[in-house]
Amino acid sequence: MKTYSIQQINDILKGVIVGNTTQSITAPEQLEMAKDTEISFIGSKKYEKLWETSKACAAIVNEDISIEPGENRAFIKVKNADLAMSQVLELFAPPTPLFDTDIHPTAVVDKTATIGNGTRIGAGSYVGPNVQLGENVTLYPNVTILDECTIGKNTVIWSGAVVRERCHIGMDCILHPNSTIGADGFGFRPDPERGLVKVPQIGNVVLGNGVEIGANSCVDRGKFSSTVLGDGCKIDNLVQIGHNSKLGKFCIMAGHSGLAGSVTLGNGVIIGGSASIKDHITIGDGAMVGAGSGVAADVPAGKTVLGYPAVDARDALKQWAILKRLAKN
Template sequence: MKSHSIAEINAVLKGELVGNTTHLITAPEQLEKAALNHITFIGNRKYAKLWSDSKASAAVIDETIPLEPGENRVLIKVKNADLAMAQILEFFDPGLPQLEEDIHTTAVVHPSANLGKGVKIGANCYIGKNVTIGDGTIVYPNVTIMDDTIIGMGCIIWSGTVIRERCEIGHQCIFHTNVSIGADGFGFRPSPDGRGLVKIPQIGNVVIGNGVEIGANSCVDRGKFSSTIIGDGSKIDNLVQIGHNSVMGRSCIMAGHSGLAGSVTLGDGVIIGGSASIKDHTTIHSGATVGAGSGVVGDVAAGKTVLGYPACDSRDMLKQWVALRKLVK
């Protein structure tokens, strides 16, 4: 187990030290669970009261929060405790699991595949015809990458992920466990005789930009024609559905259990809360926010926050909820 002095930790954070401790720090931990050799975080005034009962020897704290460290304890005051927490977690990160072989003996790699320098392919992977994988990409065990797919440099693809044919993935992407990229979009129409459904062929692909992270068990469906597109820097949580021919701009966020129906367009920096659902052919313009559990059935203007089911301006929805409570009374 690694241990570090407060001076070593603050060399990363460059914060203001208040107090001192002789204890070495072995890990970060939340306030209530922290032990003597832990560092914790206080980013909000409401948590400051927990510091006196915490066993942590050190805390990273927002500089606007008035608090005394106590005996043999230290506070590191920073401008943004959440961002400092990210730095600390990276500092203590034990690193990724290591694949001992460049290409495991049980992996099936088509002779036409083009693998860059430092690519790692884990056990029981399948790499199809004419696949290109960029330098330094790690493919963990039991991943399937189908024909003619292009994957950029420095990507991390976790076990169980399936990337279907002809998809295009940028650089520095992370796909967590069991992600599905390029499965058929959900397209059916009633058959002429009225006795069944006719499947609409889905012959497009998925194009994913640079620095995209997709959580476990999330699905990005291929386009019916052309492409489903995920913009640079977008972050998608676990259990998220992206319907066919949807287009997501740069640096969008989608929280868990949310979903886009087919042909939805998101501008840059859109935030979709957990369990929110977006109707097909809807446009949510740049900088807009959709509250958790909302159902969006029409376009949303840039920078606007909507809430509720069906979603409307968040202020109007909050007024409706207040009015309903008064009726109950």
């Protein structure tokens, strides 16, 4: 079991210790569930009231904390408690699943594939013709990488994920279980004689560096050219990204949200959970779309929109207030 003193943890966080605890810290835990050997965090002043009843011996807190830790308890004051807690979680993180051998004997690796140094391929995985895996790539069991894909160094792909042909994944990416990169885009056209005719999807998907794709999320290939996710994009579970969409750097999409085809997101766009974005929409740099919203028109840079259909957040809140008053009459 990993254990640390409060001073050892602060040596990493570079914060200010208030109070003291002689307990050896065995794990991080949320305030309500923490034991007296565990460290927690208070990332907002509204949670200060939970400290009195928490059993945690220590907490990482923001500099504006207004309470004292108490007897044999300590705070580590930092500028951003949420970021500091992520460092503590790294300290206590258990090891990832082990590989007995770098390439499992049941994995199928085409003879034309290029495998970088330190790369590991789990049981039942398939690596197709002319695939290039960079250094220190990890494919957990039952991953499929089809023909002519490239996977950048240090990328981790979890079980059940599929990367279809000719797609390109950058460095330091994470694809979570059962995510699919490069499935056909949703392209059909009515024909009086044949019903719905499938439109061939001959493009691919390009993921930048440091992209993370959540479990069971889908990024469709372009009808032509590429569906592109810029460096640092973070995609939650159960997200749909339609064909030929283009995401800038460091975009966030929360669970159950979706982009129709040919949507353009600028840098740093945030899409809330269950939000839907109509095809051919452009959302500017730093804009935010509230959870459950439906976006049917372009959103300027820096704007926040809410509602269904989505409008400027201030207008949406006014509309909701008026409806609430009407409902009382």
